[in-house]
Amino acid sequence: MTKKFICKFCGSSVAIDFNTTHKLSVGSRLKTEKGEKTSRGIAIISTDEMTLYYEFCPSCEKTSVYAVGEGSEFKGKTWNLYPDSIAKQLPDYIPSSIIEDYVEACKIVKLSPKSSATLSRRCLQGMIRDFWNVKKSRLIDEIDAITDKVDLETQEVLHSLRQLGNIGAHPEKDINLIIDIESDEAELLILFIEYLFEEWYIKRHERKSMLKKIKEINNNKNQIKKGKL
Known part of the structure; x- marks a missing residue:
């Protein structure tokens, strides 16, 4: 097999x-x-x-x-x-601060799923600020600012990740109310972060690389036509 x-x-x-x-x-x-x-x-x-x-x-x-x-x-x-986490190797054109949050979220996903979810939220905010160049005081406003750049389903999941990350970042108004996040739930948030890495950073890089190569090929052929090569 x-x-x-x-x-x-x-x-x-x-x-x-x-x-x-x-x-x-x-x-x-x-x-x-x-x-x-x-x-x-x-x-x-x-x-x-x-x-x-x-x-x-x-x-x-x-x-x-x-x-x-x-x-x-x-x-x-x-x-x-x-290695001691489920973190994937990421290209160096993704900002190191975002990669660090992602790697740390992966390392503690079983030890402290709630903290891992908070780091995934932080990672998401860093990605929106860097990739879309949106900087507002609240993540909810930053997600709303890119409504014309992502589909409705993705936008809804962005808000879901934000709210789940808030569970670890902010205490409930009722201190006796305890809401836990399971490790498999925190791992799902990490999978979504990895999906965003692929959809936003990696595909953009691959697209730019492809277009650059096509332009270089065309320029080379034009030089040949002109008898310069």
């Missing part, structure tokens, strides 16, 4: 062949018989309750490590050990 995993370091898509993976014992190295690293090693340590996995990326030659709950106590739970 073959599937793919996405490298947590470089973002490369790597094929995994489960028919040729290696089950390792404690102290084993990530090596094949020929001394080459495999694309995936299974079970460095395995018990009734937990299995430790690692995935080797041939593109960047880094190994990610994570644990998966197997028994009744930890069933369905996953812990990222190295």
Whole structure:
């Protein structure tokens, strides 16, 4: 059986062949018989309750490590050990302050989902201010200022993220009212932030790069016509 995993370091898509993976014992190295690293090693340590996995990326030659709950106590739970978050590698044309908020939101998504949601809200505000050049005193006003630039559904979700982020940023008027955010809910907010990275920054960059190349090709052909090349 073959599937793919996405490298947590470089973002490369790597094929995994489960028919040729290696089950390792404690102290084993990530090596094949020929001394080459495999694309995936299974079970460095395995018990009734937990299995430790690692995935080797041939593109960047880094190994990610994570644990998966197997028994009744930890069933369905996953812990990222190295790297220690679900954050994706992002291009350097996205402002570093926005990336820092995103990475931190990813790191604490299971430890403190409410705080992670607050950081996602902060990340959203930074993106709107940078990408759309909108700067107002309140995020609600900044979202309203881009109503003509995003579709209605996206605008509604932007407000939803803002309100969910407010749960961690501002106490309720009734201090006895406790509203929690679950880790899977905070992860969904992170997925939406990643969607905005793709739709706003990455697609814009790819579009500019494509247009620049087309212009360069056309200019080169014109130079050839004029006999300058």
